[in-house]
Structures are given as C-alpha cells and as structure tokens.
Amino acid sequence: MDESEDHQRRLGMGAVGQLLGVPRLTVWWWVKTGKLTATGVDDGQPWWSEDDVYEWALDPRSTRWSGRVPITSWPPMPYNTAFDTTVELPGAVALRWQTRQGPVHLVWPLTNGRRRPHREWAEQLAPRGDGAVVVVSGGFSMRHGPELKALLPALPDRTYKPTWLDLAGVLGQPVPWWPMNLRDKQLLLDWKPSTDTVTAMAVPALDTGALLTMASTYQEGHPAARVLVNLARLAHAQAAGSAEQDVEIVEKANLPDGVLHIAARPLPVPDADDIDSTQRRAGWIDLLARADDLARRCVREGTRWDGGGDLPFSNPQQIEEIESTWAYKWTQRLIPTQRTAAFELLAEAGEQGDALVDPDTDAPVWRSGGNYTAAMPQRLPATAPLAELILDGPVWIRTTDGKVYPAPRDSYYGISWGYGGSGPGALALLVDALLDDINAQAPADINGAPEGLEALLSRKLPNHTVLTRAQLEAARRGEPVIIAVDDVDQDEDEDDE
Structure with missing residues (x-):
C-alpha cells in the first residue's frame, strides 16, 4: 500500500451506497458480478476511495450515474462538449450543454421572476435524474466569483457549491454570466456561444411601463406626470447602477482568464432630477383619487418603491x-x-x-x-394642540378640542411603546414634534428624541394608558412622571365631541 492510499478516506460497501444513494445490497451485487472493483483490501475487506467511486459512476462503459456525482468530480472535457439549447422555466431560464457524461444545465433566475424551489427546476430539467443542474445565486465571493448552488438531479435533496472554475473546466469554454438586473428572459433565450457581449437596458424593480403609460394621459407639466416619469427614471437608474456595480465586482474577482465571460452590460441611465416634495405629494393625491386600473397599478408600484413616502x-x-x-x-x-x-x-x-x-x-x-x-395619516389636519396621547391599538392623539385621531406615522417606521427599541424611539420623536406643532410630519427616524420622553414611552405601560400633555412635557424636560391607576381608561366613558 503506497503513502497516498494511507491518506484516502476508505469507504466500505455501506458508505459507497450512501455516497451514490443506493442500498448496500446493490453495491454488494456490483462487486459480486465484477462491475465494481475495489480500490484496495484491508484485513480481507474491500474498500474504495471517493474519487474511484465517482470515476466508476461516470465511466460510459458502466451504468450512467452522472446525476449522482457532483460536477466538482467530473473530469475536464474540452473536446466533448457542445452547447445544446435554452430552456424556459417558471421564473428562470436554463442554458444546456451536452457533455460526454450527460447534460449540464446552468439555471438563471430572472430579475423579477417568481422564484421556485430549486428542486422543481431540477426535476423539470432532468426528469431521469442524469447530468448536472447548477443555479446561479445572487451572492459573490472575491475568490470564486458569483456564487453557485448545485443539486444532484438523482438525489435532489443533496446540494453543493461548485465554482466557475469547476464549471468552465467541465464545459471546456468560458461560461457566460449576466448581472442580476440584466437577467431578462428574452436576452437569455436568445443567447448562443457566438453571441458577443450586449449592452441592454437593466430590468427595473418596478413596472415602469405602467408608470410611463399613466404619465402619457396627463399634460406634460402636470404634477402626476412629473412624479410618474421621475419614479420610472429612478427605477431604471437604480437598476443600471446595480448591474454596473455587479460587473465591477466580477471584474475584480480573482478568476483565471477563460473562466467567465460577461454576457451583458447595462445601458447607462442618467440620474433622475429631484422634484419638490410638494409637487410629488400633489401628483400622488391626484392619482390616489382615480378609480381606473392603471392608477391602481401606479399606486402599487409607488408603495413598492418606498412604502408610499410621498403619500x-x-x-x-x-x-x-x-x-x-x-x-x-x-x-x-x-x-x-x-x-x-x-x-x-x-x-x-x-x-x-x-x-x-x-x-x-x-x-x-x-x-x-x-x-x-x-x-x-403622515400628518394630522388638526386645528387644536395635542392634549393627550392614548396608548392603544393603534396609538391615538386627542386634541384640546376633543377630537381623536390615529397617531400619524412615517411610511416606513412603526410606532409602539413598552420596550427599548425602534418603535418607542419613533413614537417619542413623533410626540416631541406634535407637542410643538400638531400638524408636523411624522418623523422618518427612530433616534434623537429627548431622553426623558423616550424613557417614558419605553416603560411597560398597559393598553389604554392616557398620557396628558403635562406629563409628556415633563418627560421631555427630563422630570420624573408618575403614572397613576386613574390615568388608565380614564376617558373610556367621556364624549369625544
């Protein structure tokens, strides 16, 4: 036995069965019939190395077991590989190469495609469980480039992480790569190995078609038209910038030449001009009041963008x-x-x-x-100052004229009380602002409130607690605030009007 054999992991029949996902009895039959030869014998017991088991499984003279062998263990095949076709999948497009060992599928999840479990893609691409299925994920490694996740088609519960170097070695050619925001279905379906790098419009996160179509129904200078065109440009600029950043990261990765080929670069999009917040709000107010389907789609896209910050x-x-x-x-x-x-x-x-x-x-x-x-509401239309803060679901504001309003809040941050965190921090900022101006915009932040006010609202006060203006102002000044039992539910039976 040579020195290299001493350092190999020795697999018995049961371990070989586990490696290939077959019963031990099947391995015993392979050995008995001479199909599988042992790597060595130790104390009368045959053993195999992992490399030898995988080499046997990939041998065309034996039964084809390529769907049980990670592509990291496939041999380089520079002269036995041919690009076959593209395959459209739910939420993805796969590129398929035919190799001596079986088909290799490289799956590209689409930019805005509905993601499916990788196992479903593997079952659709390799129903007989042969070949390899590799999915391009969204992460990056400076050492290995964009992250890959592979499944064994015959054993789809088993996953592993090959590299682009592994993939290029098996395919014997540079492998195309698209930035996430350029994974357009038609762009991928049209690709061939002879296709040069294309410059294409990055796919935005929003349905900009709906935004621009809606804008075309208004006069050019109308606030709604301006806000819709501006939002579309913002979405396109963000997508282009993200794609360009991905390209730069890949170009800086330590990948050898001839491993990865950038298949597409983004078409540059200039930054969007800023629009006055009053104009933005006026545009959205007009859109919110419409009842047509196109307006509803635009509102949906606007809230997807920033939660409705200008609403x-x-x-x-x-x-x-x-x-x-x-x-x-x-x-x-x-x-x-x-x-x-x-x-x-x-x-x-x-x-x-x-x-x-x-x-x-x-x-x-x-x-x-x-x-x-x-x-x-993001601000209150009240005409009287704040009188009470009511800790309830939701938090309520009572003004000195007896009116009660749901407490305003920012489009992103929620408000709450009873712990040390973002909710009480946002509520403390809101109260601080409303004490000075009942019509103040709900703050888009969670930090910076007076310490005494934030400490008060971080206390575990029960639901229906009513905090008076005097108590809130005292807390803001840093003075101690005593919450009496009578401060809870004290106004349950009073008339608001």
Whole structure:
C-alpha cells in the first residue's frame, strides 16, 4: 500500500451506497458480478476511495450515474462538449450543454421572476435524474466569483457549491454570466456561444411601463406626470447602477482568464432630477383619487418603491372596533366612499369588502367582515394642540378640542411603546414634534428624541394608558412622571365631541 492510499478516506460497501444513494445490497451485487472493483483490501475487506467511486459512476462503459456525482468530480472535457439549447422555466431560464457524461444545465433566475424551489427546476430539467443542474445565486465571493448552488438531479435533496472554475473546466469554454438586473428572459433565450457581449437596458424593480403609460394621459407639466416619469427614471437608474456595480465586482474577482465571460452590460441611465416634495405629494393625491386600473397599478408600484413616502397616508394598521372606546367611536365616524386607487394600500384587487374613508383625515379604510384596515395619516389636519396621547391599538392623539385621531406615522417606521427599541424611539420623536406643532410630519427616524420622553414611552405601560400633555412635557424636560391607576381608561366613558 503506497503513502497516498494511507491518506484516502476508505469507504466500505455501506458508505459507497450512501455516497451514490443506493442500498448496500446493490453495491454488494456490483462487486459480486465484477462491475465494481475495489480500490484496495484491508484485513480481507474491500474498500474504495471517493474519487474511484465517482470515476466508476461516470465511466460510459458502466451504468450512467452522472446525476449522482457532483460536477466538482467530473473530469475536464474540452473536446466533448457542445452547447445544446435554452430552456424556459417558471421564473428562470436554463442554458444546456451536452457533455460526454450527460447534460449540464446552468439555471438563471430572472430579475423579477417568481422564484421556485430549486428542486422543481431540477426535476423539470432532468426528469431521469442524469447530468448536472447548477443555479446561479445572487451572492459573490472575491475568490470564486458569483456564487453557485448545485443539486444532484438523482438525489435532489443533496446540494453543493461548485465554482466557475469547476464549471468552465467541465464545459471546456468560458461560461457566460449576466448581472442580476440584466437577467431578462428574452436576452437569455436568445443567447448562443457566438453571441458577443450586449449592452441592454437593466430590468427595473418596478413596472415602469405602467408608470410611463399613466404619465402619457396627463399634460406634460402636470404634477402626476412629473412624479410618474421621475419614479420610472429612478427605477431604471437604480437598476443600471446595480448591474454596473455587479460587473465591477466580477471584474475584480480573482478568476483565471477563460473562466467567465460577461454576457451583458447595462445601458447607462442618467440620474433622475429631484422634484419638490410638494409637487410629488400633489401628483400622488391626484392619482390616489382615480378609480381606473392603471392608477391602481401606479399606486402599487409607488408603495413598492418606498412604502408610499410621498403619500398623505400609508403604513396600514389593523383596528378592531371592540378593542377600545376610542376605536369604536372612530369606526362610527367612517363613511362609505368609492373604491379608488388609494385602496391599493389596503386590499388586493378583487378582494370583497367595503371602501370607507375617515372624514377627519381623508385616509382610506377597508372593512372586511368585522375587521378594519386603515392607512395611517403622515400628518394630522388638526386645528387644536395635542392634549393627550392614548396608548392603544393603534396609538391615538386627542386634541384640546376633543377630537381623536390615529397617531400619524412615517411610511416606513412603526410606532409602539413598552420596550427599548425602534418603535418607542419613533413614537417619542413623533410626540416631541406634535407637542410643538400638531400638524408636523411624522418623523422618518427612530433616534434623537429627548431622553426623558423616550424613557417614558419605553416603560411597560398597559393598553389604554392616557398620557396628558403635562406629563409628556415633563418627560421631555427630563422630570420624573408618575403614572397613576386613574390615568388608565380614564376617558373610556367621556364624549369625544
């Protein structure tokens, strides 16, 4: 026995069966019939190395077992490989090469495609369990380039991570690579090994077709047209910038020449001009009031972009009318309204329910059964100062004229109390702003509130706790605030009006 054999992992019949995913009895039969020859014998027991088992499984003279062998153990085949075709999959496109050992499928998930379990792709591409299936993921390694995840088609629960060097060695040619934002279905389906690097429009995260079509229905200078065109340009510029960044990362990776070929580069898109926030808000208010399907699609895309940062209301919350007196009285003031594009914030298309509106804030409310979903205002239209903060679901604001409003909130951050975290931090910032200006925009931050105010709202106060203006101002000054039992539910039976 030579020195190299001493350092090999020795596999018995059971371990060979586990490696190839077959019963031990099958391996015993292979040995008995002379199909599988042992690497060596130790104390009368045959053993095999992993390399020898995989080499035997890939030998064309034996049964074809390539779907059970990682591509990292396939031999280089520079003269026995040919590109075959492209295959359209749900949410992806696969490139297929035919090799001496079997087909190799390289799967490209599409930019905005609906992702499917990798196992489903493997079953569709290799129903007989042969060959190799490799999926390009979204990560990067400076040593190995874009990350790959492979499945054994005959044993799809087993995955492993090959490199582009492994793949190029098996295929005997540079392997094409597309940045994530350039994985357009038609671009991939049209690819051939003779195709030069193309310059193409990166696929944006938004449906910019809907945005630009809607913009064309307005006069050029209308706020809605300006905001829609601007949002489309922002989405295209972001996609192009992301694709260009991916290309730069790949070019800096330590990959040998002839391993990876950049198949596409992004078409440059200039940065979008900034639009005054008042113009943006005016444009969205016009769109929210429309009832056509195109407007609904645009609102949907706008909220996908930034959660509805320029909308007068966003951040939907569930409200139960039986939760408190404040919630019940709020539901009683709601009035029926037409289902406009604003309700895209609250309900799926075709969902059954009632379209309502809060007349005090103009915020849309969706009622389905006994459940209410309301978009929260980003600022209050109140005409009187803050009188009380009511810790409830949601948090409520009472003004000195007796009116109660859902507490305004930013399109991204939520507000809450009772722990040390972002929710109480955002609520403390909001209270600090409303104490000075009841019409203040809900802050788009979670840090920076007065320490005493944040400490008060981080306390584990029970639901229905009512904090008066005097208590909130004292906390803001850093003075201790005592919460008496009478501060809880104290106004449950009072009239708001």
